[in-house]
Amino acid sequence: MTGPATSTPHVPESNPVRDLPLQHLPGFTHRWVDADGVRLHAVEGGRPSGPAVVLLAGFPQTWWAWRKVMPGLTHRFHVIAIDLPGQGHSERPERGYDTHAVAAHVHAAVKALGVSTYTLVAHDIGAWVAFSLALNFESHLRGVALLDAGIPGITLPESIPTDPDRAWKTWHFAFHIVPDLPETLLAGREREYVGWFLKVKALSPDTFDDAELDHYAAAVAADGGLHASLAYYQDAAESARKNREALERRHLTVPILGISSSHGSVPDMAGSISPWADNTTGIVVPDAGHFIPDEQPEAVAAAITDFIADDD
Template identity: 25%
Template sequence: MSESSVWQSLAEVAFTQRWVDVDGVRTRVVEAGPADGVPVVLLHGTGGHWETFATALGPLSGRYRCVAFDMVGNGFSDKPDQPYEVPVYVDHVLGVMRELEVDRAHFIGMSLGAWVAARIAVSHPERMRRLVLMSPAGLVATQSNMARIRAERTKAVQNPEWDSIKAMFEHLIARKERRLPDLIALRQMIYRRDDTRATIDHLLALQDPEIRPRNLLDVGEWESIKAPTLVVASGADHGEYQTTARKVASLIPGAEVLEMPEVRHWPHFEDPATFNPAALAFLGRDDAE
């Protein structure tokens, strides 16, 4: 891939961005694809925004109604004064679906988004068609990883200079050329916002060793997921995420694994040529059933 901007992925994609009121939370939402298509809900990671899925929006929207948004407390959506625990995210996702009249959807989640999607699969299985989990969290609480994330993100918000934000992406994307300036600039805009600075502790609540454990899915809950599931194994990601991906794939009945050995935390963005066809093939099985 030779793109130097997310717009090279989006230039020929018909999509609509707007803000939707979800239980009082002004939420930044993007939709692409046929209005009557099977919905696919795309959930980003901690501190993320919908552009995380810029490289997937075009290919997926050729067949599906894609819904991507900045989750509560993240991106350019509202950031209410409360810790953002998994139930808060779940309520927000379900609220977006309600406002957009989406009853049931495929879910593609990355990191925090995978954690939230897995919780929805457990607690609201009637809303779930197929599930794609990338760099999944939600099984373990590793002190070192929580401390790393908290330190990186806090430093970036306290000092939102270009080099500070750019350094954060070294842990997200293995290949230097895929750490696009657009991504750094977007994250810099978000981290320079007054509401981001005011709520960074809320955003990092799940990195608190007293809070995280009560939000995790236990082994039995992972085993209870009935939605057909594809787990992406990112071979260059941090050890905790690699371990979690393998473990949840072994726990979820019938789960499949997509091996992507060269990528880090954003497999779909770093190697869309591998991820997009695999995701389309996996989701497409539902169409034939």
């Protein structure tokens, strides 16, 4: 299925995050493209002539979150996993992390890779970006699958619950938007912070091994990654405003698949999106927490395959 994480002896000149070791997946190639002024990292494989599937990960992960799902898609699809701006081996701009701005960069990256139409599959903050991308570039999409995410201005709650049984899932939204303080407290402690999310929000605390925790912590710590990770939350109000403004003009018509999990954050992704989309379906993946692609990769790969087949 997947090979071991290794560092490459030669880091391509186009890689803007040269101090972070690359993760390698057999059958896939690292690419960097200029996406309207921001250099983004993509990992590409599968069938070049097949339908394109673009994968986006969320906080606190990188494209590596899809490593167990990607091999299961290669026999039918052209598979592209993209690091968002500020994530993994993509450039970390100082500003511009509202999801409409980020969506434009992601779409530009897909175009730069020679793909004109594609299915978008996205988790967590990646799903924030995917929703905004659909609002702006719907004609280029065959479908959108959204995994366990509240969308700013749409389904993300305006207030953080104080009940401890629920607050542990969303408390960090308020913390991350405080200016300067999170970076002051978290700098040098990225391993402990990232580890909390990956261990507590997965159904099994053993889902992520030490090497994976090290990789994600290093990605957040490298070259402004912590600032970028927080910036998505700090720009969430602007993302929400732009989402609501776009939805005043029209609803989404592209097919939407909501993928929830038995122990995730959003019990019914499809139901939460359906007031703003005309064509939604949903599934619930059993025996999984928030990090569904890591916890149940075969189920996610099967759901993506079935979703695209239904569209055909």
